[in-house]
Amino acid sequence: xxxxxxxxxxxxxxxxxxxxxxxxxTKGHDxxxxxxxxxxxxxxxxxxxxxVKDINKGEISDGYSVSRQAQAKFSLSLESAIPNQxxxxxCATSRINEQFFGPGTRLTVL
Amino acid sequence: xxxVGLHLPTLSVQEGxxxxxxCAYSNSASDYFIWYKQESGKGPQFIIDIRSNMDxxxxxxxxxxxxxxxxxxxxxxxxxxxGDSAVYFCAGRIQGAQKLVFGQGTxxxxxx
Numbered sequence: 001x002x003x004x005x006x007x008x009x010x011x012x013x014x015x016x017x018x019x020x021x022x023x024x025x026t027k028g029h030d031x032x033x034x035x036x037x038x039x040x041x042x043x044x045x046x047x048x049x050x051x052v053k054d055i056n057k058g059e060i061s062d063g064y065s066v067s068r069q070a071q072a073k074f075s076l077s078l079e080s081a082i083p084n085q086x087x088x089x090x091c092a093t094s095r096i097n098e099q100f101f102g103p104g105t106r107l108t109v110l
Numbered sequence: 111x112x113x114v115g116l117h118l119p120t121l122s123v124q125e126g127x128x129x130x131x132x133c134a135y136s137n138s139a140s141d142y143f144i145w146y147k148q149e150s151g152k153g154p155q156f157i158i159d160i161r162s163n164m165d166x167x168x169x170x171x172x173x174x175x176x177x178x179x180x181x182x183x184x185x186x187x188x189x190x191x192x193g194d195s196a197v198y199f200c201a202g203r204i205q206g207a208q209k210l211v212f213g214q215g216t217x218x219x220x221x222x
Contacts, residue, residue: 040214
């Protein structure tokens with residue numbers, strides 16, 4: 001059941017720190033995504049990648065960067081974390097349409 | 111672009127009753143829709159999807175209805191069980207685009 005894994009699951013950090021969230025998948029999918037979830041706002045797309053050489057900005061990419069190290073790995077970085085980046089972060093993968101989500105990373109920026 | 115919204119942020123139903131969760135979308139070029147269920151502390155899980163060339167699709171205890179005329183879709187859950195308590199999201203995709211746009215979610219509570 002751990003087709004999409006995220007590390008860490010929880011992280012508390014301070015303003016200005018650099019943070020990396022990691023995602024790995026064993027589904028063999030080419031497409032990977034990073035979403036942010038805030039209460040009452042649903043899921044918002046940060047970045048997505050359709051293969052190792054393809055990176056695209058989503059609707060809220062400011063303050064974030066990503067790296068697609070391999071087909072199975074897609075990491076999200078916050079270069080200088082700020083408190084309004086406190087949220088639940090989800091990684092997802094897909095072959096075409098249906099997206100499979102990881103368990104999420106709860107990030108708190110103090 | 112596309113916006114997707116759910117009509118009610120919360121919904122409570124009695125165990126055993128049927129529930130209907132509604133969703134509206136803005137772009138008539140949307141060609142694919144999907145419903146997700148998110149339980150507390152977990153990532154969203156796929157429930158059912160539907161393409162725009164269909165009006166209805168059924169799964170196990172769930173039915174999705176799509177009304178393209180009024181740009182509305184609904185998720186019907188039959189004979190609700192305690193395990194159905196969760197937040198439900200609809201998402202849509204504009205034809206030719208590769209991204210899903212998610213609604214805000216409806217929290218469904220099943221009362222015993």
